[in-house]
Amino acid sequence: xxxxxxxxxxxxxxxxxxxxxxxxxxxxxxxxxxxxxxxxxxxxxxxxxxxxxxxxxxxxxxxxxxxxxxxxxxxxxxxxxxxxxxxxxxxxxxxxxxxxxxxxxxxxxxxxxxxxxxxxxxxxxxxxxxxxxxxxxxxxxxxxxxxxxxxxxxxxxxxxxxxxxxxxxxxxxxxxxxxxxxxxxxxxxxxxxxxxxxxxxxxxxxxxxxxxxxxxxxxxxxxxxxxxxxxxxxxxxxxxxxxxxxxxxxxxxxxxxxxxxxxxxxxxxxxxxxxxxxxxxxxxxxxxxxxxxxxxxxxxxxxxxxxxxxxxxxxxxxxxxxxxxxxxxxxxxxxxxxxxxxxxxxxxxxxxxxxxxxxxxxxxxxxxxxxxxxxxxxxxxxxxxxxxxxxxxxxxxxxxxxxxxxxxxxxxxxxxxxxxxxxxxxxxxxxxxxxxxxxxxxxxxxxxxxxxxxxxxxxxxxxxxxxxxxxxxxxxxxxxxxxxxxxxxxxxxxxxxxxxxxxxxxxxxxxxxxxxxxxxxxxxxxxxxxxxxx
Ligand SMILES: O=C(O)CCC(=O)C(=O)O
Ligand SMILES: [Fe+2]
Numbered sequence: 001x002x003x004x005x006x007x008x009x010x011x012x013x014x015x016x017x018x019x020x021x022x023x024x025x026x027x028x029x030x031x032x033x034x035x036x037x038x039x040x041x042x043x044x045x046x047x048x049x050x051x052x053x054x055x056x057x058x059x060x061x062x063x064x065x066x067x068x069x070x071x072x073x074x075x076x077x078x079x080x081x082x083x084x085x086x087x088x089x090x091x092x093x094x095x096x097x098x099x100x101x102x103x104x105x106x107x108x109x110x111x112x113x114x115x116x117x118x119x120x121x122x123x124x125x126x127x128x129x130x131x132x133x134x135x136x137x138x139x140x141x142x143x144x145x146x147x148x149x150x151x152x153x154x155x156x157x158x159x160x161x162x163x164x165x166x167x168x169x170x171x172x173x174x175x176x177x178x179x180x181x182x183x184x185x186x187x188x189x190x191x192x193x194x195x196x197x198x199x200x201x202x203x204x205x206x207x208x209x210x211x212x213x214x215x216x217x218x219x220x221x222x223x224x225x226x227x228x229x230x231x232x233x234x235x236x237x238x239x240x241x242x243x244x245x246x247x248x249x250x251x252x253x254x255x256x257x258x259x260x261x262x263x264x265x266x267x268x269x270x271x272x273x274x275x276x277x278x279x280x281x282x283x284x285x286x287x288x289x290x291x292x293x294x295x296x297x298x299x300x301x302x303x304x305x306x307x308x309x310x311x312x313x314x315x316x317x318x319x320x321x322x323x324x325x326x327x328x329x330x331x332x333x334x335x336x337x338x339x340x341x342x343x344x345x346x347x348x349x350x351x352x353x354x355x356x357x358x359x360x361x362x363x364x365x366x367x368x369x370x371x372x373x374x375x376x377x378x379x380x381x382x383x384x385x386x387x388x389x390x391x392x393x394x395x396x397x398x399x400x401x402x403x404x405x406x407x408x409x410x411x412x413x414x415x416x417x418x419x420x421x422x423x424x425x426x427x428x429x430x431x432x433x434x435x436x437x438x439x440x441x442x443x444x445x446x447x448x449x450x451x452x453x454x455x456x457x458x459x460x461x462x463x464x465x466x467x468x469x470x471x472x473x474x475x476x477x478x479x480x481x482x483x484x485x486x487x488x489x490x491x492x493x494x495x496x497x498x499x500x501x502x503x504x505x506x507x508x509x510x511x512x513x514x515x516x517x518x519x520x521x522x523x524x525x526x527x528x529x530x531x532x533x534x
Pocket of ligand 2: 397398399430486
């Protein structure tokens with residue numbers, strides 16, 4: 001028995017009971033006859049020596065933070081993180097600020113929101129991922145097809161939200177994260193800005209990133225769709241090797257939608273994969289996205305012919321419209337793409353996974369709260385194939401984590417979360433497969449654009465990635481360290497963009513109590529939910 005446990009036992013034996021008290025009515029007379037407790041009230045739950053010992057440990061770690069790199073502190077770090085949140089929320093500061101920020105954003109009171117956000121940032125109060133995602137959605141700071149960005153005040157709020165989201169990584173990342181810090185350890189407001197944050201450019205547009213220059217052999221799928229040449233002969237109905245496995249009525253979607261949603265499962269021969277010997281450009285290779293930590297493109301994962309087959313299936317079966325019917329998801333001015341929800345078959349998934357496996361992180365990063373660390377295990381079978389036409393976009397958001405969708409092995413029933421309880425899988429990275437590229441999308445439009453805090457408070461860097469046919473863009477999402485704020489930027493005149501969104505799955509078992517927040521990953525879906533859990 002350890003010293004502290006012995007102590008605890010000794011104290012209990014002395015009293016005969018624990019010091020736990022029950023609420024009793026107290027009269028003035030009783031108050032005049034105090035019997036001072038021999039120990040402070042916390043003795044009932046935490047032993048005085050235990051407490052002292054804990055304080056000592058924490059003091060030492062504050063003095064020697066490099067020690068925290070050791071794996072043995074995983075549990076401690078997680079608990080401290082939870083304690084900090086409880087403290088902040090218990091004092092009512094975090095909770096009330098969170099709701100004030102939400103209310104201000106909902107009412108377009110961006111200046112008020114900015115003040116509360118700055119307070120949250122200065123106090124270093126850690127918000128929950130769900131709150132961050134909601135705020136980002138409420139800013140609705142969408143840019144336009146001409147490249148102009150959203151309301152400058154909304155963009156400034158986004159900038160502050162990003163800095164709040166990055167607080168824990170700044171501390172954890174040391175030098176790597178320091179670029180957003182001012183001399184006091186907290187980024188400072190730019191003196192050139194007035195109280196409303198006006199008088200400065202909000203977005204610093206960086207050069208568009210091309211993972212590769214245009215090459216021979218690209219298939220202009222959008223052009224074919226426009227010209228009516230996607231199919232040589234009218235496609236058969238029902239479309240071969242695809243079958244509906246799940247249908248949700250518009251009103252039952254979360255949040256309610258104006259349109260129903262159907263999931264179509266493919267069978268193994270649905271997409272015929274190009275034999276290795278006939279692949280013109282291989283093998284796949286990885287290119288990091290400059291200035292966007294954690295984001296990279298894997299080129300030539302799919303051939304142009306494979307991309308074409310996917311779009312043919314989606315078009316023949318039908319892209320569905322997607323518009324939230326009520327609630328805050330009825331967004332202010334965003335125009336959303338249409339989508340086709342495809343539950344990919346094992347063969348296709350295995351091919352996709354093998355193509356990207358050499359380039360993806362073998363294990364998920366461990367967050368400051370101790371979550372993460374699970375091994376990479378596969379790709380989420382639930383694909384959302386999106387089709388954006390001119391001016392359509394996907395407003396800025398942070399993607400949420402998702403479970404592994406699949407079919408029940410015996411009943412064949414669609415399961416939103418198909419991984420067994422003893423071996424849970426959750427996503428950690430977003431995968432975006434570009435089905436078309438340069439030839440179909442007018443110059444520098446229709447990119448996936450990341451927003452990052454610059455070294456000036458109130459100014460964000462916009463870093464756009466140009467779609468390249470058959471390439472896959474990968475980046476961290478959910479509560480993974482370094483989750484990235486991004487948008488599907490508006491497509492220019494006469495253009496069309498086709499892209500698949502899915503996720504990279506990691507083991508969640510045994511790595512903290514990782515579970516996505518309630519608003520994330522538990523919704524069934526289309527784009528309406530994406531602002532929350534996309
Ligand atoms: O279309 C894009 O470039 C981005 C799509 C996206 O962010 C998503 O599906 O989560
Ligand atoms: Fe996204």
